[in-house]
Amino acid sequence: MLLIDAAYVHDLLTYRDCIPVMADAMQMLSSGTTEQMLRNILPLDHGRMFGIMAGTMGPGGAWGAKLVSVTPERADPSIPSHQGVVILFDPASGAPACQVEAGAVTAIRTASASAMATDRLARADAGVAAIIGTGEQAWHHALAMREVREISEMRVWGRSTQNARALADRLSQETDCPIVVSETVQQAVDGADMISTVTAAREPVLLADWVQPGAHINLVGSSFDGPREIDNALIARSRLFADSSASVRAQGAEFRHALKSGAISDAHLLGEIGEVLSGKIDGRVGADDITIYNSLGHVIQDIAAAALIFQKARAGA
CATH class of the missing domain: 3.40.50.720 (NAD(P)-binding Rossmann-like Domain)
Known part of the structure; x- marks a missing residue:
């Protein structure tokens, strides 16, 4: 499984390339091609949360999940409040294909x-x-x-x-x-x-x-x-x-x-x-x-x- 950190995400995911991908994804969502769960947020202690989201791009497409921890109050403010990973699966083999740092993906795709x-x-x-x-x-x-x-x-x-x-x-x-x-x-x-x-x-x-x-x-x-x-x-x-x-x-x-x-x-x-x-x-x-x-x-x-x-x-x- 390929591991992709935040720095590599910033190298590979440009706004210019991501904008049309978001347009395609939103049209697929509206047409009913995709499937996704409403996000599940599990409360933790001290105001922390754990978010779990899963979805598929539809027949023949990729599927995966996003796992995110949210820590509003932290000793080191330089550490991001939202940290997590996106796990992508290979539609051909069903095996996990890559794990991508979620913070950078979320920032750029949003x-x-x-x-x-x-x-x-x-x-x-x-x-x-x-x-x-x-x-x-x-x-x-x-x-x-x-x-x-x-x-x-x-x-x-x-x-x-x-x-x-x-x-x-x-x-x-x-x-x-x-x-x-x-x-x-x-x-x-x-x-x-x-x-x-x-x-x-x-x-x-x-x-x-x-x-x-x-x-x-x-x-x-x-x-x-x-x-x-x-x-x-x-x-x-x-x-x-x-x-x-x-x-x-x-x-x-x-x-x-x-x-x-x-x-x-x-x-x-x-x-x-x-x-x-x-x-x-x-x-x-x-x-x-x-x-x-x-x-x-x-x-x-x-x-x-x-x-x-x-x-x-x-x-x-």
Whole structure:
């Protein structure tokens, strides 16, 4: 079995290659080709969790599982809070084919999926991007957005101004577009065409009144029913699309909170990004639409990304 560490993942899995793979995976999910379990989270001591996710790409395709430990409180903050592996099986022999470090796969495939949704849902002339958050996903989302739109300005906001400046400095060294550190979320999203919320916020940090007509939002930070990044009014103003409708209905905090409050009906969730990609449902229908891609993350994305990594590694790329 091939063992692939984080450094090798970063060498092999580029946004440019991963974005179309995410598009294919989401279309397969929406067509019913794939099978996946809703994530199982086992509570541990001291607020720790163990996540188990399994899925298959369908007949003749790869299958596997993702195993992740979550340790919010740790003695050494340099150690990632999420650690794990993706195990990929060989569809021909049924044997384990490779074990891939999950943190790097998750970071790149999540940002690539958001970029894929942005490419389909954002206006063609979108150029101003706002990144709300300063963690690993903020870094990857900022870079991935450059693959699908010409970015004229990138705004960065974080609860820690020091962290926001550090992220902006890193991005300035990596990109040739202007990077601006915003003092508030409202300032960051004022006039922004593409907004990615990648925070650990427990309560909404992005409000409807701050978002201009025509903006596209990648809603990424909350992956279970509890923490919310945006308010009910913004959900109600939007054309809302899920990565998986079943998962958003079961675990999407923003959708479930807005539904429970009466701000929306169940029909407000228009469908899945895979259905938009296949042409089954409309995405953006007007220049002033506010579109939202609600990303909870799915093991199908991990398996598809791991399969690409395995193919490249086996080919000696």
